[in-house]
Amino acid sequence: MTxxxxxxxxxxxxxxxxxxxxxxxxxxxxxxxxxxVYDQTRKSVLRDHPWSCAKKRTILAPVTTYPAxxxxxxxxxxxxxxxxxxxxxxxFEIENRHILANAEQIKLIYVFDNDNEDTWDxxxxxxxxxxxxxxxxxxxxxxxxxxESAKAEYERQMRKARSVNAQERQSEDxxxxxxxxxxxxx
Numbered sequence: 345m346t347x348x349x350x351x352x353x354x355x356x357x358x359x360x361x362x363x364x365x366x367x368x369x370x371x372x373x374x375x376x377x378x379x380x381v382y383d384q385t386r387k388s389v390l391r392d393h394p395w396s397c398a399k400k401r402t403i404l405a406p407v408t409t410y411p412a413x414x415x416x417x418x419x420x421x422x423x424x425x426x427x428x429x430x431x432x433x434x435x436f437e438i439e440n441r442h443i444l445a446n447a448e449q450i451k452l453i454y455v456f457d458n459d460n461e462d463t464w465d466x467x468x469x470x471x472x473x474x475x476x477x478x479x480x481x482x483x484x485x486x487x488x489x490x491x492e493s494a495k496a497e498y499e500r501q502m503r504k505a506r507s508v509n510a511q512e513r514q515s516e517d518x519x520x521x522x523x524x525x526x527x528x529x530x
Contacts, residue, residue: 347461347469353378355469356476360490374484381479383459389472390455391427393505396512397465398458399429404443404450415444419452427455467505474498 345351354364357374365372368379390398406417414437421441428438432451437444443452458464464472474494481491 347464349382349461352461352469352473353382353476355473356480356494357484359473359477359494360481360485362480362484377480377483378476381476385475385479386459386472387426387457389468389475390458393471393502394427394429394455394509395458395465395468395505396509397463397468398426398455399453400424400456401451401453404452406448407442411439411444416446417444417448419443419445419450422452422454422456424456425454426457429453429455467501467508471498471501471505474501 350365350367357364357378362374365375365378368375368382400422402422404419404421406419409418410416411418419442421438421443425441428443430451430453431443431445432453433445433447435446436450443450461469461472474497477494478491478498481494482488
């Protein structure tokens with residue numbers, strides 16, 4: 345089965361006990377509410393976790409204008425950038441949709457605005473439906489009970505996503521800062 349915006353919205357609507365929709369263009373209050381909150385909710389859910397199905401890598405080159413002070417270069421973020429995972433630099437700062445750093449290039453790993461729901465993993469699809477349910481509940485049903493339940497379940501789903509993510513990444517060796525205590529005895 346293909347995962348779409350509408351199938352995710354209908355899953356969210358079923359969680360709060362509302363009727364399903366067939367498209368965002370329907371002339372119904374339900375479709376209007378779904379249409380109004382879907383894109384912003386998608387970006388929020390994608391930003392909440394470094395989803396592997398929404399991860400990209402790119403090499404950034406600096407722009408010719410430099411920051412006034414503090415860093416030697418400014419690197420514009422990609423248009424689809426939502427969350428930084430790694431910039432490959434020890435010292436950097438994100439400011440006004442740019443990464444400021446003292447480097448000639450940035451090897452950027454980031455979460456992008458993946459709006460192709462069919463490429464999402466099952467955990468992300470479920471998390472999106474839960475977040476939508478929590479946002480739609482009060483305005484569509486007049487009650488927030490199912491919305492609060494969906495919000496709590498969303499938090500559990502995010503903990504599950506972090507656990508799965510930790511299992512799917514190679515562990516990194518622990519690095520310790522220099523200290524006079526390392527190697528000393530009691």
